[in-house]
Amino acid sequence: MLILTRKIDEEIIIDSQIKIKIISISENNIKLGITAPPNIEILRGEIYEKVVQSTREAFSQSKSGVAPLPKLKINKLNKKNEES
DSSP states (O other), X not given: OOOOOOOTTOEEEETXXXXXEXXXXXXXXXXXXXXOOTTSOOOOHHHHHHHHHHHHHHHHHHHHHXXXXXXXXXXXXXXXXXXX
């Protein structure tokens, strides 16, 4: 981890595309301004963790809730053969 000391209105530049500027500092808060290309997603850490957890839950539910496609096709073919 890189640790830097910055003052109000000073910036950090990452990969010449992302600028992080110190907007204000108070007792327990630092306000940052971030400028980045639109294709770069910027999320707060706690929001990112919720998105990851929600994605994992949705994936595990979809795996357990739906029969695998090959089984569905086999069942459909078997029913057609039985009807003939």
